[in-house]
Amino acid sequence: MPWAVVGFWIAVVAVVLPFAGKLSGVTKDDQVSYLPASAQSTQVAKVQKSMPGGGSTNLVLVYHRGGGVTAADRKAEQRQVTAVLKKFEPANRNATPQAVLSADGTTLMVPVAVAQSAGDAKTVATAVRVIAAEGRPQGLTVLVGGESGLAADMDKVYNSIDGTLLLATVSVVAVLLVVTYRSPFLWLVPLVAVAMAAVAAMAVVYGLVQGFGLSVNSMSSSVMTILVFGAGTDYALLLVARYRDELHHAQLPYDAMRAALRRSGPAVLTSAGTVVAGLLCLLAADLNSSSALGPTGAVGVLCALAAMMTLLPAVLVLLGRRVFWPLIPAYGSEPKRRRGFYDRVGAAVVRRPVMVLVTGTVAVGALAFGALNLTGELRQEDSFVKKPESVSAMRILADSFPERGSQPITVLARTSRTNATLADVTNTKGVSAASTGRSAKGWTEISVTATAQPESPGETATINRLRTGLSEDGALVGGESAQTLDIAHTVSRDQSLVVPMVLTVVFILLAMLLRSLVAPLVLVTAMAGVWAAALGLGGLVFGPVFGFAGNDPALPQLSFVFLVALGVDYGIFLMHRMREEVLGGTPDREATVRALKATGGVIASAGIVLAATFSVLTVLPLVMMVELGSVIAAGVLLDTFVVRTFLVPAASVLLGHRIWWPSRLTGPVPAAPAPLGVVPEPTT
Incomplete structure (x- = not known):
């Protein structure tokens, strides 16, 4: 059976590899692929393109x-x-x-x-x-x-992104896997598996573009690559850790892998399900760049899940115990049990849960106030990390012509009303000059020069006055500045729709896995706090440290989707293990300590890998990518080492068996029977 699985994946990759290479050829980075679907500026761009x-x-x-x-x-x-x-x-x-x-x-x-x-x-x-x-x-x-x-x-x-991103991502993941496994061979297995998943994902997305007209741009393609490597490596870390434990109790690697999949499979499946569901919520967004990111990212996560749940186990079973050399887990032996970091953390949390919870909550809340420093209004000329020629030109024009705009506003007038519309445009406050251009398909272009500089409050007011004054003429107002204005308005609308959808979907999936309403509420609340704190950190460094002139309006929405959907993974790993301990008869407090000890190292490794893969986005020369990668990486690290290590366990200790309400675990759980020859401690 393992040989059949490996053979199947090799055949699949061989067939789809040519199609995966064609994805970059169908990636669209034109205006329409990023603009709001229903905005006036998008309609203008579409009409112009059809002329x-x-x-x-x-x-x-x-x-x-x-x-x-x-x-x-x-x-x-x-x-x-x-x-x-x-x-x-x-x-x-x-x-x-x-x-x-x-x-x-x-x-x-x-x-x-x-x-x-x-x-x-x-x-x-x-x-x-x-x-x-x-x-x-x-x-x-x-x-x-x-x-x-x-x-x-x-x-x-955009053309420089693919190669740079792939090379940096593979390098980061390889180094972290070598450090984590401390083996000259083991790190190659998950890396090869996730690389094959990436090839499959690119081919599937290419097929969706060709067969269903899916819109893919450079941002969605880049994030998909990050998701495949980040999420796939996380799933591999969890599975390999459980497999290593089971090898101590099973003589055959096949039996050990079956046990590992049986015990870790539900957590991994739910983890992937939350990410996929969260990403698909982006389909409700009107902003084309956000809605395109949903299905593209979901395909990446599903391919990573498929490879980690089939190909990786098959290869590990075929290689046997020797893949862990030099630290080979021997059958019948017990792994070294040393009092490590997570033992001490668990003891501290159990001893003083109120202090831990209050202190951590105050710290995370204080960081969140930094979000007030996010300036917003990232102009197109400020979208580059390094100043290109076009930006230098715009800045020279702004200094030399303070009394007039240097970027035309485009008005599409009904050809039958061109003269009337031109007169209305000319008489609009804030318009310096206007002239007619090409006419076709019932529309006539009018090029408008504003008195204010591009993307300034004065120009924004002029665009709004034009749209209000020309509404009866049936004219449309577009152009670069109008597009920026429409994106900002659309993101605000999308955020009010997508954020509640993500919270609801993630909560439902967690409730189904944990069979509780309280535990999912704790996890979702924790992730919302992490998101706010990560944005706050961004507000403290983007302007003062990095020198960015603003932030992309879509940053809060996209970072929320990724942090809640991805970050809740670690909560799933922890709470699922805690529930497993409680079902085995372990008292609530002891179950918290055992779960933290069993998953702490794996979650730490997974968090570092995921944060590192998203931080790869910061090497790209676009401010939006740097900001998105920074916020997600910071949020994952906060979740891994603060929220998931201290706050969630502290809340679990304080809630006790009530955290599992309304499942049958809400009632008192009998203590597990003591091993033969061991006298249980008296309870008070």
């Missing part, structure tokens, strides 16, 4: 000289703009790009709109940057910014 030529790609050529723009600089600008228009089809043949000189004479701004049929933003911006570098007068800075430049720089970052 002949695909609408327009907007870019801004920025010419800057500190001592003032010279006549030679103006000639270079005219020559380069002509070359750009010759190479690419203009979005509007009737409009000629006009250079605007700043009041201090140091900067020329040339907005250029080309047809999207000329190529994607990356293609256009790359070609324009080549043109801008040719024949440039000495001392003149020429930068390409605007929507196209920003999209090109973002695309460059």
